[in-house]
Amino acid sequence: MTQTPDILCIGSVLWDVIGRAPVAMRQGSDVAGRISRLPGGVAMNIAMTLSRFGLTPALLTAIGRDAEGDELIAACKARGMMTDTIYRSDDLPTDRYMAVEGANGLIAAIADAHSLEAAGAKILAPLSDGSLARPWTGPVALDGNLTIDLLSDIAASPLLQQADLRVAPASPGKADRLMPFLRTGNGTLYVNLEEAGLLCSAQFDSSADAAQALLDRGAARALVTDGGNSASEGSPAGVITQTPPKVLVTRVTGAGDTFMAAHIAAETRGANREEALQRALTAAATYVSGGNPA
Known part of the structure; x- marks a missing residue:
């Protein structure tokens, strides 16, 4: 590897298939709209934004040796990401994510990240085989599409004990996978209000309350967002809260990753x-309004 990355992005890199309609939708709606396919996944979305901010991310993920995988690798390289660290599987297909969005937000989504889960610890080989500095002491963006066992190993791994871990669930349904980071008190958690509630087995009226509760449960640091409402960051120095700019929402998938x-x-x-x-x-407000933050 001839280049040293600024940050590692560990997790899902896949194809997003997104259907968007300009009208409010509900279950069973059948409306006209636009369908797009673009590179996505939590790790990919984070890496794309980091690249726009001038950083060089290296991807640790699983991508199949199929036509979709080759196309996705090319898309990663074109966006300034390091791909030598990616595990390429001969027998696992490239993962995909499908979502439907209306004017009233996300209607439904299905994440097919089974290849990433099946690859397991193989995606972490660059941390131990000399491809990357050992131990890694820089920042790491980690997403919850990994299995709970692998996330538990990462939370306690000596290879990442000196790293600046930044962790986010892939969705509310996977929020409980972040529990190892509460138990070890390792890493900064990025969650929304619903995910914070699931981690704390509680309901919160504000991001500030949720951030404090995560700290009380063992988090070293936590950032909690709540859509267009106030967001908070909690650390041993206390909790701070700010309100995002008001914008017209044109897309929502990837907003948390951009934040x-x-x-x-x-x-x-x-x-x-x-x-x-x-x-x-x-940056998140710019993204949901249709722009590209930089």
């Missing part, structure tokens, strides 16, 4: 807590 990546990029450049949260909220 996380922008926050990491801001702190990498030396921003303080308040500045980093503000930049992350602005």
Whole structure:
């Protein structure tokens, strides 16, 4: 490997198939809209935003040796990501995600990340085979599409004990996979209000309450978003809260990943807590309104 990455992005890199309609939808709706296919997955979305902010991410994931996989690798390279660290499988297909969005937000989604789960610890080989600095001491963006066993291993791994771990669930349905990071008190958690409630077995009225509850449950640090409502960051120094800009929402898939990546990029450049949260909220607002944050 001739280039050293600024950050590792570990998790799902796949094809997003997104159907969007300009009208409000409900179960059973059949409306006109647009269907697009683009590179996606939590790790990929984070890496794309980091690249736009001038960082060089390396991807640790599983991609099949099929036509879709070759096309996805090319898309990653074109977006400034390092792909030598990707595990290519001969017998596992490239993963996919499908979602339907209306003017009233996400209607339904299905994540097919079975190949990533099946590859398991094979995706972490670059951390131990000399491909990357050992131990890794830089930032790591980690997503919850990995199995609970693998996430537990990562939370306690000596190869990442000195790393700046940033962790997000892939969806509310996978929020409980972040429990190992509460038990070890390792890493910064990026969750929405629903996910925070699932991790704490509670319901919260505000992001500030949720951030404090995560700290009380053992989190080293937590950022909690709540759509267009206030977002909060909790750490041993206390909880801070800010309100995102008001924008017209044109897309929602990937907004949380954009928020996380922008926050990491801001702190990498030396921003303080308040500045980093503000930049992350602005980037996410730009994204959901249809723009590309940079």
